[in-house]
Amino acid sequence: MVSVGFSSLPNWGRSVVKVESVDELAKRQLHEIPERYVRSDEERPAIPTTPRRQSDYEQRLPVIDMSKIAHAQHRDKEIRKIAQACEEWGFFQVVNHGIPHSLIDNIKQIGREFFQLPLEKKEKYAVRPGDLQGYGQTFVVSKNQKLDWGNLLGLIMSPSECRDESLWPTEPAGFRENVDAYNTEIKKLAVQLLALIAETLQLPPDFFEKKFGNAYQKMRMNYYPPCLRPDLVLGLSAHADMIGLTLLLQDDEVVGLQIRKDDQWVSVEPISYALVINIGNLIEVMTNGRYKSIEHRAVTNMEKARLSFPVFYAPGFNEEIGPAPELIDENHPCLFRKFIHQDYMKNYFSRGVEGKNSLYEYAGIKN
Numbered sequence: 001m002v003s004v005g006f007s008s009l010p011n012w013g014r015s016v017v018k019v020e021s022v023d024e025l026a027k028r029q030l031h032e033i034p035e036r037y038v039r040s041d042e043e044r045p046a047i048p049t050t051p052r053r054q055s056d057y058e059q060r061l062p063v064i065d066m067s068k069i070a071h072a073q074h075r076d077k078e079i080r081k082i083a084q085a086c087e088e089w090g091f092f093q094v095v096n097h098g099i100p101h102s103l104i105d106n107i108k109q110i111g112r113e114f115f116q117l118p119l120e121k122k123e124k125y126a127v128r129p130g131d132l133q134g135y136g137q138t139f140v141v142s143k144n145q146k147l148d149w150g151n152l153l154g155l156i157m158s159p160s161e162c163r164d165e166s167l168w169p170t171e172p173a174g175f176r177e178n179v180d181a182y183n184t185e186i187k188k189l190a191v192q193l194l195a196l197i198a199e200t201l202q203l204p205p206d207f208f209e210k211k212f213g214n215a216y217q218k219m220r221m222n223y224y225p226p227c228l229r230p231d232l233v234l235g236l237s238a239h240a241d242m243i244g245l246t247l248l249l250q251d252d253e254v255v256g257l258q259i260r261k262d263d264q265w266v267s268v269e270p271i272s273y274a275l276v277i278n279i280g281n282l283i284e285v286m287t288n289g290r291y292k293s294i295e296h297r298a299v300t301n302m303e304k305a306r307l308s309f310p311v312f313y314a315p316g317f318n319e320e321i322g323p324a325p326e327l328i329d330e331n332h333p334c335l336f337r338k339f340i341h342q343d344y345m346k347n348y349f350s351r352g353v354e355g356k357n358s359l360y361e362y363a364g365i366k367n
């Protein structure tokens with residue numbers, strides 16, 4: 001079946017299994033966590049302490065000050081920091097990015113209010129079979145798979161033919177205006193960051209921009225209700241983002257995002273009004289593996305709900321994706337074959353969350 005939001009695109013081949021809303025489950029007086037949410041010993045997370053200690057973060061994720069990029073005397077240093085962050089972490093935070101704080105406050109408020117609506121209201125926007133947007137849980141593709149302690153609302157901004165306004169909540173007030181305004185700002189920042197990332201690799205400044213002409217842009221609101229046993233569950237299973245770049249706004253108060261660094265899970269320190277940026281699988285391919293798309297996950301908190309707001313930014317669906325010829329030489333053999341973005345997307349969504357292994361299975365070249 002071709003879903004409404006993707007009438008001009010092929011079926012994504014993803015079947016959705018409907019599961020109970022975690023928002024509702026978490027409201028019940030549970031004495032134990034239902035089995036379907038309890039992770040195996042290997043997957044169970046270490047939970048950051050409250051109040052937070054430095055050891056919760058191990059090393060600190062690089063923080064890029066965008067206001068310095070405009071100043072000749074600081075620019076080179078910030079560019080070097082971006083290069084180092086992309087090479088060593090695949091992640092960094094940005095501050096002074098120019099997105100009005102009032103807009104960021106509005107997005108957080110709207111997200112919180114949406115998830116507090118009664119279930120019947122949220123279910124008007126439920127994910128439909130085969131679709132990638134709406135209210136629900138991601139990647140539930142089998143009746144036996146472990147479930148995430150979280151719910152989400154996903155909305156595609158562009159291309160315009162994928163934007164499905166019937167799934168845009170009319171409550172809380174101001175939802176549409178704020179989400180649109182925020183996404184316009186995020187797009188500007190994404191364009192700026194991609195040009196800087198190209199610069200760090202001495203690629204032509206429009207190297208990424210060329211592919212992002214008819215960009216795919218999707219916003220997600222993730223809601224992780226408080227959980228009786230954060231040590232047994234995951235808010236969001238470990239995964240790598242299969243897009244170009246992710247720009248994530250996270251909760252100021254509740255720590256939850258963890259990234260895999262040197263085989264350890266490191267929490268990302270919340271910084272007020274900062275955005276967390278990460279390299280997605282497509283940029284890993286386009287940079288011939290120089291910049292890696294790193295696995296990450298979200299953990300929950302016993303007392304407080306946590307919200308996060310990623311915007312996923314990717315090339316147009318029909319773009320051919322492959323390593324930059326400038327980044328292939330004798331010492332850096334070509335690591336990936338070329339493919340069409342939407343073929344990869346379709347393949348990815350048919351698998352469910354499997355870490356990032358599927359990128360190499362799909363497009364990796366064995367040298």
Ligand SMILES: O=C(O)CCC(=O)C(=O)O
Nearest residue numbers: 222250256257298308310
């Ligand atoms: O909640 C978070 O901080 C992580 C969200 C995330 O990784 C995603 O939605 O892809």
Ligand SMILES: [Fe+2]
Nearest residue numbers: 239240241296
């Ligand atoms: Fe992610």
